[in-house]
Amino acid sequence: MPASLRWVSGNGWTTIRAAVFLCVLLPFLALAGGLFSPPGEHWPYVRDYLLRAYCTETLLVTLGAGAFAGALGIGLAWAVSMHDFRGRRFFDLALVLPLAIPPYIAAYTYEGLLGYTGVIQVFLRRHFELSLARLTTEIPAQAWAIWVFGVTLFPYVYLLTRAFLRHQSAALFENALLLGGSARLFWRVGLPLLWPSATAGVILVCLEVLNDFGVSSHYGLTTFTTAIFAAWFGMGDADTAIRLSLILLGLVFFTLLIRKALHNARRYHVVSSQEKWLSPHRLRGLPQAGVILFCSLVCLAGFLAPLLQMLHWLRLSWRGAFTADLGSALCYTLGVSGMAALLVMLAATGTANANRLFRSRLSTPLSQGATLGYAIPSAVLAIGIIGFFTGADLWLASRFPFLPERFLSMSSFLLVFAYGIRFFSIGYQSVEAGFAKIGRVYAEASRTLGRNVTATFFRVDLPMIRHAILGGSALVFIDILKELPLGLLLRPFNTETLGTMVYHFANNEALEETALPSLCIVLSGAAFLLLTQFWEKGEEKRVSGN
Amino acid sequence: MQHIKTPAGASSARKFLAALGGLWVLLGFSATTPAQEVNLYSARHYESDKALYALFEKETGIKVNVVSANAPELIERIKREGEATSADLFITVDGGVLNTAKNAGILQVIPSTLALQNIPAALRDRENHWIGITTRARIIVYSKARVRPEQLSTYEDLAAPKWKGKIVARPSSALYDQSLLASLIALDGEEKALAWVKGVAANFARPPKGNDRSQARDIAAGLGDVALMNTYYIGQMLHSKDPEEVRAAEEVGLFFPNQETTGTHRNISGVALTKHAKNPENAIRFIEFLTAVPAQERLSAGNYEFPTNPKARKHPLLESWGTFRTQNVDFSELSKHNAKAIRFFAEGGWK
Numbered sequence: 091m092p093a094s095l096r097w098v099s100g101n102g103w104t105t106i107r108a109a110v111f112l113c114v115l116l117p118f119l120a121l122a123g124g125l126f127s128p129p130g131e132h133w134p135y136v137r138d139y140l141l142r143a144y145c146t147e148t149l150l151v152t153l154g155a156g157a158f159a160g161a162l163g164i165g166l167a168w169a170v171s172m173h174d175f176r177g178r179r180f181f182d183l184a185l186v187l188p189l190a191i192p193p194y195i196a197a198y199t200y201e202g203l204l205g206y207t208g209v210i211q212v213f214l215r216r217h218f219e220l221s222l223a224r225l226t227t228e229i230p231a232q233a234w235a236i237w238v239f240g241v242t243l244f245p246y247v248y249l250l251t252r253a254f255l256r257h258q259s260a261a262l263f264e265n266a267l268l269l270g271g272s273a274r275l276f277w278r279v280g281l282p283l284l285w286p287s288a289t290a291g292v293i294l295v296c297l298e299v300l301n302d303f304g305v306s307s308h309y310g311l312t313t314f315t316t317a318i319f320a321a322w323f324g325m326g327d328a329d330t331a332i333r334l335s336l337i338l339l340g341l342v343f344f345t346l347l348i349r350k351a352l353h354n355a356r357r358y359h360v361v362s363s364q365e366k367w368l369s370p371h372r373l374r375g376l377p378q379a380g381v382i383l384f385c386s387l388v389c390l391a392g393f394l395a396p397l398l399q400m401l402h403w404l405r406l407s408w409r410g411a412f413t414a415d416l417g418s419a420l421c422y423t424l425g426v427s428g429m430a431a432l433l434v435m436l437a438a439t440g441t442a443n444a445n446r447l448f449r450s451r452l453s454t455p456l457s458q459g460a461t462l463g464y465a466i467p468s469a470v471l472a473i474g475i476i477g478f479f480t481g482a483d484l485w486l487a488s489r490f491p492f493l494p495e496r497f498l499s500m501s502s503f504l505l506v507f508a509y510g511i512r513f514f515s516i517g518y519q520s521v522e523a524g525f526a527k528i529g530r531v532y533a534e535a536s537r538t539l540g541r542n543v544t545a546t547f548f549r550v551d552l553p554m555i556r557h558a559i560l561g562g563s564a565l566v567f568i569d570i571l572k573e574l575p576l577g578l579l580l581r582p583f584n585t586e587t588l589g590t591m592v593y594h595f596a597n598n599e600a601l602e603e604t605a606l607p608s609l610c611i612v613l614s615g616a617a618f619l620l621l622t623q624f625w626e627k628g629e630e631k632r633v634s635g636n
Numbered sequence: 637m638q639h640i641k642t643p644a645g646a647s648s649a650r651k652f653l654a655a656l657g658g659l660w661v662l663l664g665f666s667a668t669t670p671a672q673e674v675n676l677y678s679a680r681h682y683e684s685d686k687a688l689y690a691l692f693e694k695e696t697g698i699k700v701n702v703v704s705a706n707a708p709e710l711i712e713r714i715k716r717e718g719e720a721t722s723a724d725l726f727i728t729v730d731g732g733v734l735n736t737a738k739n740a741g742i743l744q745v746i747p748s749t750l751a752l753q754n755i756p757a758a759l760r761d762r763e764n765h766w767i768g769i770t771t772r773a774r775i776i777v778y779s780k781a782r783v784r785p786e787q788l789s790t791y792e793d794l795a796a797p798k799w800k801g802k803i804v805a806r807p808s809s810a811l812y813d814q815s816l817l818a819s820l821i822a823l824d825g826e827e828k829a830l831a832w833v834k835g836v837a838a839n840f841a842r843p844p845k846g847n848d849r850s851q852a853r854d855i856a857a858g859l860g861d862v863a864l865m866n867t868y869y870i871g872q873m874l875h876s877k878d879p880e881e882v883r884a885a886e887e888v889g890l891f892f893p894n895q896e897t898t899g900t901h902r903n904i905s906g907v908a909l910t911k912h913a914k915n916p917e918n919a920i921r922f923i924e925f926l927t928a929v930p931a932q933e934r935l936s937a938g939n940y941e942f943p944t945n946p947k948a949r950k951h952p953l954l955e956s957w958g959t960f961r962t963q964n965v966d967f968s969e970l971s972k973h974n975a976k977a978i979r980f981f982a983e984g985g986w987k
Contacts, residue, residue, distance in 0.1 A: 132975065139982055205850070206857040207880035223857035227842050310807030310845060310987065320809060320978065322712070327975075406877045415686075472709075477716045484720060579709055583675065583701035583722070594681035594704070599849045599869060602878050 103543065104448050106440030111456045113437075114463045114511050117474030130329030136321065140312070144334070148313040148341070151235050151306075152299045158240030160292040162388060163247025164284060169385065171255035172280075174370040175378045181385040183623050188392030189245040190615030192572035194304025195592060195608045196242045199396040200234070201308075202403065202601050209402060231309040239299050241392035246298075247291030254287040286352055293349050294516075297464055300342060303575050304593070314338040315467050322470075335470050342462070397612065403605035411606045419586040420610050426502055426587070427570040430509035431517075435563045437510065438517035439555075443547055446525050447533070461515035468512065468575035475508050475580070505580040509570050516569060517562045524558025525551070557626060564622035568615045673699040674918040677714060679707035679728040680905060684938020691934075692925050698918045707733045714742045714910060724913040725922060727769075731904045731967025732815050732974050738765040739971070743908045748920045754927035759904060759944045762968075766908035769926050770941035773962070774816050774901045776891040777865045779855045788891045791820065791901070792828075794862065795835025803836060804851050804860030807844040808981035812866055816901045817980060818973035819965045823898050826976065833984030844987050849873055849881070856887035866903075871940025871953055892960040902962040903970075905941070 170182050202208055206223050214220040306313045314334055322331030373381060404411070445457050463471070479498045486498065498504065532554065536546040552559075577587040586594075588607045595603040678685070681704050689700040703710070707728040714721050714737075726737055737743055743765040746752070751767055752760070759768035776788055787798075794803060808814065821829040841860035846853075851863035852873060873885035892900045907926055913919050925931055932948035935941060940951055949955075981987075 132979075135979060139979075201846075201850075206853040207878060207884050212880055221857065223854070223859055227845075227854070227859055231843070231845060307809065310809060312987070316809065322708070403878075473712060473716065476713055480717050480720055578705050579713070581703070583703055590704075598681060598872075599847050600872065600876075602876070602881075 101448075103440060103444035106437065107444040107453070107456055107460075110437045110441050110514065111460045113507070114460045114514065116478050117466055117471045117511065118462070119474070128329070129333065130321075130327040130331075132321065132327045133330045133333060136317075136330055136334070140317070141337075143312055144314055144317050147232070147311055148300070148338075151232055151239070151311060151313060152296050154232070154236040155239035155243065155299045156292045156296045158236055159244040159295040160247050160288060162240060162244035163291055164251055164281070164288050166244070166385065166388060167248050167251035167255060168280060168284075169381050171252055172370055173373045173381060175373040175381050177382060177385070178370075181382075181389070183620060184389045184393070185248055185385065186245050186619050186623060187389070187616050188242045189568060190571075190612050190619055191242050191393060191396050192304070192574070192589065192611060193238050193242045193298075193302060194308060194574060194596075195604070195611065196392075196396050197234070197238045197305045197308045198592075198596055198601055198604060199399040199608075200238060203395060203399045209399075231311060235305050235309050235311060238305055239295070239302075241388065243295045243298055244388075244392070246294040247288055250287045250291040251284050254284060289352050290349065290519075293345055296345055297342065300338065300345075301464070301467060303468065308596075314341070318467050318470065331470070335467055338467060339462075342464075346458075346461075397609075400605045400609050400612070403602040404609065407602045407605055411603070415586065416591070416606060416610070419588050419591050419607065420614075422502075422581075422585050423571065423587045423589070423611075424614065426505055426509070427567050429502075430506045430513070430570055431563045431567040433506065433510045434514050434517040434566045435521070435559055437514060438521045438562065439559060442518060442521040442525055443551070445522075446530065447543060457518070461518055463511035464513070464515040466512075468508075468573070468579075471508060471512060472576055472579035475504060475511075479504055479507075502582055502585070504582070505576065508576045508580050509573065512573070512576060513566045513569050517566045520558050520562025520565065521555065524555035524562075527558075528554045560625050561622055564618055567618055571611050571615050672697060672918065673701055674915050674922050675701045675722050675724045676703070676922075677710045677723040677726050677910075678702055678704045679710055679733075680704075682939045684935060687938065688926070688931055688934055691931075692922060695925070696918075696921060698921065700922070708736075711737050711740055711742065715740055719912050721910060721912050722914065723910045724915045724919040726766075726908045726910055727905070729903070729905045730811050730815055730970070731768075731906070732818060732970030732972075733811070734761070734766045734904070734906045734908060735968040735971040736974075737908060738763075738968075742911055744911045744913070746909050746920070746923060748924055751920070751923045751927045754924075755944050756946060760906070761908075762966075766906040767923060767927060768904040768906045768944040769932075770905045770935050770939070771902050771944060772905075772941050773867045773892065773960070774812055774864055774903065775867060776862055776893050777852055777855065777870070777888040778862045778891060779858075779860075780887060780889045782858075783861050783889075785889060785891055788862070788893065790894045790897055791816070791864075792824070792832060793893075794839065795832045797839075799839040799862065801839065801841050802861040803839045804841050804854045804863045805836070805844045805986070806846055806848065806851060808978070808986045810847075812848070812903070813864065813986075814974055814977045814981070815903055815970045816864065817977040818970045819901050819963055821973040821976060821980075822965050822969040823963070826980075829977075830980045830984055833980050833986050837985040840986075852888050853881075853884045856884040867942075867954070867957075868940040871951070874953065875940075890957065892957075894963070895961050899961040899963040904944070904967060 166185055170178060170185065204210060204222075204226055211222050211226075214222060300313075301315060302313070303315050303319065305311075306316045307319075314337065318331045318334045318338070321327050321334055441457050441460060445453050466474075483498050528551070532550050533546050536550045537543070541549065572589070574589045574593055577590045578593065581587055581590065588611045591607040592604045592611070595601070595607075676689075689702065692698065693700055703723075705713075707730065710723075710726065710728070711733070714723050714726065717723070721742075726743070728734060728737070738761060746764050746767060752764060755767050759771065760766065776791075776794070778785070778788060793799075806813065817829060817833065820832060824832070842854075848865045848869040849872070851860075851865055852870070854860055855863055867890075870885060870888075870890060873881050876882055876885070894900055907923055909916065909919055909923070926935075927945055929945055929948045932943040932945040936943045936948065936951045936954065940953060942950060942954060
């Protein structure tokens with residue numbers, strides 16, 4: 091083996107895995123102290139009066155959003171994958187687009203669209219003397235939040251379910267399809283088979299909701315995240331905040347356990363190197379119209395309506411909106427997101443490969459532990475990271491006086507690192523799924539032929555999981571574009587991310603000014619999403635052409 | 637000469653890692669800054685503030701660097717950074733928060749007689765750990781169509797049964813209402829303050845929702861008749877780029893409560909010098925700049941707030957509201973009673 095390769099081969103892979111785990115562990119250490127310190131001054135009060143409310147509200151919104159997003163995602167994936175209808179190829183792409191809209195921006199646009207001064211109410215008032223104000227108020231805040239989360243996050247379910255239907259199901263469904271109609275097929279065969287991939291998507295949705303701050307604070311919900319902010323920053327009681335974080339963490343662990351249990355309960359595996367494509371069922375007449383209407387409404391609710399509202403606001407506020415600040419925020423956001431996505435995919439690929447090849451008693455806890463960054467509330471994560479890197483800077487300054495002052499903690503490194511921890515899990519799951527699909531057979535063949543692990547990875551594995559890596563990096567990239575609290579807390583001097591710009595305008599209650607930065611987020615996210623969809627299409631053509 | 641053959645994939649991986657390292661260094665060194673600078677941690681995110689920073693840079697050649705986030709997060713950050721902090725100045729809204737920062741031991745006395753002369757003693761910290769730059773009042777807004785101003789009197793009166801089903805409010809997570817309640821705790825005592833929360837909550841027309849401006853919109857929509865609102869939001873709505881917002885704002889009237897009793901609740905934005913400031917001279921020049929008449933008038937004109945320098949002219953809209961009596965509550969009381977206020981809101985059913 092060439093000397094230059096030795097450092098990443100063999101145990102290099104397990105070193106990557108351990109390093110990733112340690113990075114994710116850092117902010118947890120900041121929390122762990124809270125376990126042993128005496129309860130905060132306000133804890134008894136919070137426990138007696140508020141805890142129940144936090145639990146019920148958090149569970150209600152999380153489960154509600156999960157169920158709603160699940161129903162939409164499964165329904166749409168089934169409709170689009172199993173049927174052929176007019177506009178199918180368009181919807182196939184368009185239904186992914188809501189993922190480009192951050193839920194908090196969707197919440198602002200829905201307020202702008204349906205509020206008293208919004209286009210719809212003004213129109214109805216002017217021309218028909220109809221007032222909807224009472225009606226929109228009767229809808230409880232929780233329902234609004236569930237709606238917003240559902241229509242913007244369902245693509246997580248849709249994508250995973252659709253992938254399963256495309257890649258694994260032809261053999262399973264075609265015989266069943268011969269025996270009966272599509273509707274019966276869905277309930278008897280489809281749903282049970284789709285269950286594992288759909289729940290994986292639903293759990294992603296639930297985790298997003300558990301960690302949300304923007305939507306909950308906009309609607310005034312008392313969920314765990316807002317409660318942590320209130321206890322820590324409002325009451326100044328860090329110990330109570332940490333206790334609440336630990337409960338939230340417990341909830342997340344519980345969710346992950348459910349996923350594990352569901353995954354283990356899967357009794358079948360379809361392993362085949364030959365991918366066979368499902369021939370979709372041609373729809374006509376009323377069923378076709380119904381499916382088109384369903385798809386259009388979801389596209390409207392999840393993407394088009396918020397987009398149109400942004401354009402309406404832009405029409406009002408475009409003068410003076412195209413500033414140098416916006417330009418630099420755009421460049422900065424894209425740069426940092428790209429960089430963090432890259433880091434995540436490197437770490438994720440390294441960890442997943444180590445896990446696949448070097449199984450030990452430690453491998454499961456290490457890799458599962460590393461995915462928990464997704465669970466830490468962003469505010470808590472940020473504070474933990476600042477504490478750590480300030481210390482690291484002092485140490486660096488004493489050793490390397492030539493470095494600029496506060497080399498780490500005043501640079502974008504902090505933000506990139508935090509994004510990396512937060513979204514490692516998303517990237518890891520994609521890569522792990524990619525590896526699971528190809529199994530170990532090819533790698534073992536290559537090893538038998540004399541290539542070492544690292545060479546095998548680059549020559550054999552990487553080309554085969556390329557598309558899982560691309561897909562994963564897109565998801566991570568878009569997630570970072572949409573992220574808010576970490577950007578608020580960790581960006582260095584004189585920098586704004588697009589998200590923080592939007593937040594500042596919304597916080598000043600000048601919603602119409604959010605239009606341009608919001609559009610930048612949404613359009614760059616959408617462009618990236620479409621790009622990955624085309625890559626995937628290209629990949630499929632290549633596979634099916636063989 | 638024979639080349640040592642390395643797997644193609646591995647060499648591209650090495651190039652990739654090198655590029656990654658290069659990017660990191662680039663991002664890292666972009667943090668280095670010129671010699672003459674002042675670093676602000678600011679919780680005020682108004683466009684008018686940005687224009688002021690640019691003006692200061694132009695006048696003095698001192699670069700203004702800004703980190704903006706919510707105030708409590710910034711305080712926590714300055715605390716954690718300790719002696720290494722890069723913050724020279726801390727700027728925020730709410731006297732309670734300014735006092736929390738002072739109690740956290742992250743501030744120092746502002747050693748500028750000029751700045752102290754600019755601003756009256758009532759609008760700065762007793763030990764001069766912070767100086768007020770603008771104020772705003774939290775007032776009652778009412779439907780011009782359904783309420784006569786004579787029907788209104790005090791904050792306390794909003795708990796009376798005559799307002800049943802007529803009050804719209806925002807969730808109590810808003811600092812504005814927490815500080816108002818803290819001031820009522822200071823003035824009326826805990827028992828009455830808790831009873832006030834319960835009374836007002838019993839009068840809600842709908843569950844608490846939205847921000848200050850949505851309360852005005854909901855009054856215009858006829859969902860309720862009265863609400864609490866900060867003065868500058870009225871200014872912003874009346875000057876909004878969205879004509880529908882202007883129309884909604886014109887539907888509501890302004891009432892400065894408690895004129896016969898304890899005075900209208902007023903809150904303050906302030907600037908403070910951090911204990912471990914690295915550029916104290918520049919920071920002091922910035923404070924003197926902010927409290928002088930030209931900057932004060934720009935602040936009032938840009939964001940419809942009241943200037944703290946009595947020599948500065950107010951925005952014409954604020955001028956048209958006339959003078960009013962304000963609460964005589966020390967701003968330190970607001971932070972002292974904040975945690976209690978949060979608990980009272982929860983106990984009293986004001987979500």
